[in-house]
Amino acid sequence: MASQGExxxxxxxxRDIAAGTARIFELIADPTQQPRWDGNDNLSRAPAGQRxxxxxxxxxxxxxxxxxxxxxxxxxxxxxxxxxxxxxxGQEPPGHLWRWELQPITSSRTRVTHTYDWTRLSDDDRRxxxxxxxxxxxxxxxxxxxxELAQSE
Numbered sequence: 001m002a003s004q005g006e007x008x009x010x011x012x013x014x015r016d017i018a019a020g021t022a023r024i025f026e027l028i029a030d031p032t033q034q035p036r037w038d039g040n041d042n043l044s045r046a047p048a049g050q051r052x053x054x055x056x057x058x059x060x061x062x063x064x065x066x067x068x069x070x071x072x073x074x075x076x077x078x079x080x081x082x083x084x085x086x087x088x089x090g091q092e093p094p095g096h097l098w099r100w101e102l103q104p105i106t107s108s109r110t111r112v113t114h115t116y117d118w119t120r121l122s123d124d125d126r127r128x129x130x131x132x133x134x135x136x137x138x139x140x141x142x143x144x145x146x147x148e149l150a151q152s153e
Contacts, residue, residue: 008132012115013139019150021102021110025079027149028100031059031071037149039141040134052082060089075099094127095120112146114139 017024027033031046042063050059057073068089074097075083083099096118103111116139118131 009119010117011136012113013136013143014113015143017110017112017147017150020108021079021104024110024150025102029082031061037142037145039138039145095122112143114143
């Protein structure tokens, strides 16, 4: 199931995954795993040892273009929710947010919702076209890849 918010500045997609919340959350909260499931094909690699544990954590990741992004964790509930705002190193985040919410259905089945929220994006000239290109289909691609990994390992 996918939906797009008013004005298109909040985009989300949801899907049920045949895996427990702990397994799925580990794939999301460990930045080294993120390039494996990124449906935007934008992430290349992340240094090991950055597993997110709390609001205020910052992890870095390198994009496929070779740029480094600092991701500032702004929401965190172990096994249930994680959200971060990316920024260029040493800069303030420009205002877009990536959120993952996990809701257990059974011990081996989880509803996962992935949201991209750019309502506060302030860097109009550079980032708005890329934000507009982040569609429910791209979010669903991440969910599908995440499901494949979680269900196979």
